Amino acid sequence: MSKSKQRTKAPVVSSTAEAFLAEPHVGTLTTLRPDGSPHVVAVRFTWDGDAGVVRVMTVASSRKARNLLATPGSRAAICQVAGFSWVTLEGAGRVSEEPERVAEGVRRYAQRYWSAPPNPPGRVVIEIAVDKVMVLNT
Template sequence: MSAPLSASAEAFLTEPRVATLTTLRPDGSPHVVAVRFTWDARAGLARVLTVGTTRKARNLGAGPGGRAALCQAVGFRWVTLEGPATVHTAAERVAEGARRYTARYGTPPPAPPGRVVIEIAVDRITHLNLS
């Protein structure tokens, strides 16, 4: 993974905001969608809860080892977290994603049937105006 984030960048990633998640469609074109996510600096994982039938989950399932990027931006401050992404259905992984979501956003996430968690093993971090 890239060098550790500064304290201000880590704090920025705990604010209850949304980010854009970018995955690639089977034809190679980008699919960009707004999501809520969590960042686990210790594990180097970003997590996004979704349903397995969504385009983002299907994009990642179609190409194992596929990469994803999350970008949280506010004005001219931003952090992008990138890495290989995997869709998980295991109840304990989904529950961990939901626990972290609740801690970050203050309310439990929706729990629709077919809920999964996308885990991004972050190996590249870029940011601007967060020293």
């Protein structure tokens, strides 16, 4: 993401929503296919509230990564649901293979889910620069 498109501050998320997002649930990641139709898949993810960034570990050949690579900066959303509570985090998505970014994604994943993510060839990290937050009952 170029500096001109970077957010200057992270979105405000309540402390109860932050606590909910720290629980080791999965979420649904929505990206848009090249034809504009939504692609929704269950994923493990991490939320960095200080930076306002969601991270998802995947491989470059996955549909979700290819969707974002086809249209850099396109919108993506992650929704975590538990019972009647949910949080959706939405923003511009990007795919990175930069070792430092991938390592940060791995570190946060291991912290949240108590084990390292798979390490297949072609591993990348999807980062969503969150600018919209929707919450119910948290």
